Amino acid sequence: MSEGICEMEEGIRRGCNMEAMLGIAESTYTAWAIVAGLSVLWHYHVEKLVPRPYLDEFFHIQQAELYLQGRFTEWHPKITTPPGLYLVSLAYLGLLSVTRIIDHVHVADLRRTNLWAAGVLPFHFWFLIHQIVAKYDGFEVNDIALPLMWSMAELNHAILNICLFPPLFFFYGLYYTDVWSVLSVLITFQFYHRKWRKLMVAAGIASLFFRQTNIFWVSIYLGASEAIRQLKQGRLGIEYPSRATVVDVVAGSWRHSCIYDPLISQASFEGTRFLWKRLLRLTPRPDYIKFALSLVAASITGFFQLLPFMRSYLCILGAFGFFVLWNEGVVLGDKENHVASIHLAQMLYIWPYFMFFSFPLLYPYILNASVPQKYIPSPLRTGSTKHQLPRLVVAFPVMALMILIVRFNTIVHPFTLADNRHYTFYVFRLLFRHPSIRYLVVPIYFICAWAAITAFGGLPNVQRPKQPEAAARRTQVRKGSQQRLAPPVHGSIIDRGHRVSTAVIWLIATTLSLVTAPLVEPRYFIVPWLIWRLHLPSSWPTGEEAALKRRKKARTFSARCKAMLYEKHDHRLWLETAWFMFVNWAVGYIFLYWGFEWPQERGKVQRFMW
Numbered sequence: 338m339s340e341g342i343c344e345m346e347e348g349i350r351r352g353c354n355m356e357a358m359l360g361i362a363e364s365t366y367t368a369w370a371i372v373a374g375l376s377v378l379w380h381y382h383v384e385k386l387v388p389r390p391y392l393d394e395f396f397h398i399q400q401a402e403l404y405l406q407g408r409f410t411e412w413h414p415k416i417t418t419p420p421g422l423y424l425v426s427l428a429y430l431g432l433l434s435v436t437r438i439i440d441h442v443h444v445a446d447l448r449r450t451n452l453w454a455a456g457v458l459p460f461h462f463w464f465l466i467h468q469i470v471a472k473y474d475g476f477e478v479n480d481i482a483l484p485l486m487w488s489m490a491e492l493n494h495a496i497l498n499i500c501l502f503p504p505l506f507f508f509y510g511l512y513y514t515d516v517w518s519v520l521s522v523l524i525t526f527q528f529y530h531r532k533w534r535k536l537m538v539a540a541g542i543a544s545l546f547f548r549q550t551n552i553f554w555v556s557i558y559l560g561a562s563e564a565i566r567q568l569k570q571g572r573l574g575i576e577y578p579s580r581a582t583v584v585d586v587v588a589g590s591w592r593h594s595c596i597y598d599p600l601i602s603q604a605s606f607e608g609t610r611f612l613w614k615r616l617l618r619l620t621p622r623p624d625y626i627k628f629a630l631s632l633v634a635a636s637i638t639g640f641f642q643l644l645p646f647m648r649s650y651l652c653i654l655g656a657f658g659f660f661v662l663w664n665e666g667v668v669l670g671d672k673e674n675h676v677a678s679i680h681l682a683q684m685l686y687i688w689p690y691f692m693f694f695s696f697p698l699l700y701p702y703i704l705n706a707s708v709p710q711k712y713i714p715s716p717l718r719t720g721s722t723k724h725q726l727p728r729l730v731v732a733f734p735v736m737a738l739m740i741l742i743v744r745f746n747t748i749v750h751p752f753t754l755a756d757n758r759h760y761t762f763y764v765f766r767l768l769f770r771h772p773s774i775r776y777l778v779v780p781i782y783f784i785c786a787w788a789a790i791t792a793f794g795g796l797p798n799v800q801r802p803k804q805p806e807a808a809a810r811r812t813q814v815r816k817g818s819q820q821r822l823a824p825p826v827h828g829s830i831i832d833r834g835h836r837v838s839t840a841v842i843w844l845i846a847t848t849l850s851l852v853t854a855p856l857v858e859p860r861y862f863i864v865p866w867l868i869w870r871l872h873l874p875s876s877w878p879t880g881e882e883a884a885l886k887r888r889k890k891a892r893t894f895s896a897r898c899k900a901m902l903y904e905k906h907d908h909r910l911w912l913e914t915a916w917f918m919f920v921n922w923a924v925g926y927i928f929l930y931w932g933f934e935w936p937q938e939r940g941k942v943q944r945f946m947w
Contacts, residue, residue: 368497369459375501376455376509379925383510384445386929391944392758394444394512401426401512402442417668417675421521421546422514426450444512451516455500455509458516461523462496466871468530494910499870501917503694503924504859504947515860518547522864525555529562534649541653545660549667550850552657554864558846560650565838567646568635571595583627590631594639597631599624600834601794628837667853674752676855681746683851683861685739688785689778690862691869694920697912698873699788727787739779747775750856758943761857793840795874835872843868859947 390398400413404423429450430442470492500506508515521544528537541555571577577589577597586597604624636643661667668675692699704713706726726732753765768775847865854861924947932942 365459365463365493365496368463368493368500369456371497372459372500373456375921376452376506379506379921380448380452380510382925382929384448387944388444390444391511392946397422397512397514398442398444398447401447405430405442412670414670416670418514418548419546419669421543422450422512422517424546425517429453447512448510451509451512454516454520458500458520458523459496461520461527462499462871463492464527465523465530466492466495466499469871470874488905490905491907491910494906494914495870498910498913498917499867501914501921502863502866502870503917503920504863505867506917506921507924507928507947508860513860514547515863518544518551519863519867521547522551522554526559529559538649538652541650542656545653545657549657550854550861551864552654553846553850554868556650556653556657557849558842558868560647560654561842561845563646563650564636564643565596565598565632565842567643568632568639569593569595571597571631581627583630586627586631587634590634591638594635594642595631596635596838597624597627598836598838599628600836601791601840602834604628604794604837625837625841628841632838674750677853678748678855679746680748680852680855681742682748683854683857684848685742685779685782686857687847687851687862687865688782688789690859691789691866692785694866694917695789695870695913697916698909699792701909702788702791703784726784732783736779736783739782740776743775743779748855752856758945759858760945760947761859765857789869790840790844792873793835793843793869795834834874839872843872 396413396415400416400420401423403409403411403413404420404427426447430446505515505519521540525537525540525544528534528540537559541551541559544551544555571586571589571593576593576595578585581589581597590596666672667677727735749765749769753759753761754769756762768778843865846868850865851861924945927945929944932944934941935943
């Protein structure tokens with residue numbers, strides 16, 4: 338009898354999940370329509386004003402023409418990335434030839450290859466952001482229902498903003514590899530979440546045909562995520578003592594093959610003003626060090642348990658290793674100008690990059706760390722010391738390490754200061770205007786890094802309060818087009834938020850994908866930013882009163898505007914949309930209308946771009 342009731346409840350749950358999934362998919366078309374319309378508009382203006390290949394398009398289009406002629410063994414010496422884009426163009430133009438006769442390759446047709454990829458990005462972003470949100474709220478990865486504190490409008494607004502990310506949106510209209518590279522990584526991530534291992538391996542290997550550095554995302558990042566998923570999470574008071582020291586964590590992880598993985602919002606690097614004393618006494622904290630040590634210990638003792646689950650990622654890694662041996666290197670062409678090296682300064686440049694594009698999302702962290710709470714509007718107050726700047730005992734060593742990197746590992750590629758068509762040329766010219774400037778910006782690197790990593794955990798005002806045990810049962814709340822589902826309760830406190838492992842694994846994959854590149858380009862930071870952005874939580878207010886207020890229908894026009902812009906919607910999303918639209922407009926306008934000429938190439942228009 339009880340088994341029948343359980344099966345019935347499971348059927349009802351699956352039915353609700355499918356209904357919610359279909360509802361979300363339908364509402365995603367709004368974001369898709371906006372992205373598609375803006376992408377087509379951008380493509381139209383680029384084709385109208387820049388009909389000839391520009392910059393690296395010369396190389397890519399020439400190589401595509403070779404492939405369209407069946408000359409697959411010939412390779413342009415200036416192209417460093419694999420031929421995935423040209424194979425996609427070959428398939429696309431093959432389908433296009435069915436509807437019309439193609440006498441020669443048009444630049445517009447090849448550029449339209451990226452336009453089609455941009456058209457499907459919103460749906461892949463929708464799936465991934467839903468899975469990440471569900472995981473954030475304590476659901477199983479396979480649940481297809483929205484958590485209570487997330488609305489469809491917010492999720493789709495986030496998807497829209499991600500698709501409008503300026504360094505990605507710019508290449509919707511040009512024939513570069515970046516858009517399809519991003520799409521291939523997203524498809525691999527989607528198969529990972531669906532646990533379709535064979536398709537994930539195939540998609541992961543296919544992503545390497547677009548960009549070699551994707552190996553760190555489809556193999557290292559996903560492999561580490563799989564290991565975290567398979568190793569059970571240790572619990573204080575059970576596998577670990579209630580106040581576990583570093584020794585306790587290592588011993589518990591070794592004994593039980595579990596990991597110490599607290600919430601980011603509850604974790605700390607130091608936990609005291611005297612970090613070295615805590616390490617010497619082996620008292621509780623720092624949590625990030627304890628997580629790393631527990632992961633090593635659990636991976637060793639649980640090696641044979643993890644090995645069957647690691648075969649897929651080792652297969653992708655092995656395929657990449659075979660390619661490197663066959664090619665005698667990572668890059669395909671122009672090897673003398675793209676020599677792999679250790680470039681740690683890349684991990685300094687990425688943080689101002691994140692702050693520049695995402696300051697609408699990060700400003701509450703800076704605000705609460707720099708302004709007294711009484712001067713901050715109440716909805717933006719954290720009321721917690723978790724989001725204050727790290728203490729000097731952590732800040733000084735980290736900034737000292739950054740200074741050493743600036744001093745001994747700043748690599749300036751000849752291309753960076755030789756081509757004034759890229760915005761990085763002007764950034765580096767400013768940095769090197771005076772020797773002291775490189776060191777004066779170190780605090781900026783540190784603050785931007787702190788804000789970006791802290792954002793993984795979300796603001797404290799999004800954490801739900803304690804609830805009774807009866808609230809553990811999931812209940813679906815429907816109000817008009819809104820559908821929300823309450824998350825499970827672990828004990829008496831909602832277990833909600835990203836964990837330390839999320840930030841650490843992302844940081845490792847990002848470091849590996851960047852530090853081997855001597856050239857600094859905004860395009861290299863696209864995938865790290867996308868994965869980071871997909872993990873950022875909402876900043877809705879908490880408590881039952883706030884939840885009821887959000888579901889309450891506004892009657893007056895001013896109340897409806899306030900609800901749409903702030904009370905029932907994360908206002909940061911509107912700021913992010915406005916900022917991305919402005920940056921895209923500015924960069925697009927400068928690219929199309931602010932052309933210039935080099936003295937040595939009269940009559941040839943040069944254009945500014947990322």
